[in-house]
Amino acid sequence: EAEVAQSPRYKITEKSQAVAFWCDPISGHATLYWYRQILGQGPELLVQFQDESVVDDSQLPKDRFSAERLKGVDSTLKIQPAELGDSAMYLCASSFHENYGYTFGSGTRLTVV
């Protein structure tokens, strides 16, 4: 069964350092999403790509977060500088079409110390 790949699984970083997460969606899925999930809460959308274009980044803290999907396939989410409040699970998901369900990756657990 096709999967959404994410790496790393875990990341510990010091405050003010830079950190990056990678996601490879299911082949053929044009839509890619990055979600952030704080412990005990539901995931919240950070950024949505349609192919290589950003279609929704309204909840992305653009002063420190950036995301790209250069060739419309895999994607990178970066945080610089990291803050203590960024500690969370970062989830990537992809979808073939809006009428289809989302498939999520295993996530990256970020701890900022």
Place this chain on the structure above:
Amino acid sequence: KQEVTQIPAALSVPEGENLVLNCSFTDSAIYNLQWFRQDPGKGLTSLLLIQSSQREQTSGRLNASLDKSSGRSTLYIAASQPGDSATYLCALRSGGYNKLIFGAGTRLAVHP
């Protein structure tokens, strides 16, 4: 603004019980609704997807229903097992948003 609420927040039941998890939403104009399972520290696993034109979906011991007019969905788990212990999240894609909006989840513990 679409809001999704899940009740109860936590549930502990003995093995073998049939149980119902609830999800309510404020805007009935939805494309579809999806139920996910999340094990501690892990990603989300899709359980069931219900399109707006459907009333329910079934997979094994799981049955999910959708009532748009009342803004509700329920996930029914039959004959619960300890392996069902996890957090269950409902999420929906509604008319004005091309993204999934999640509830906070119901944390389920099934004890032997």
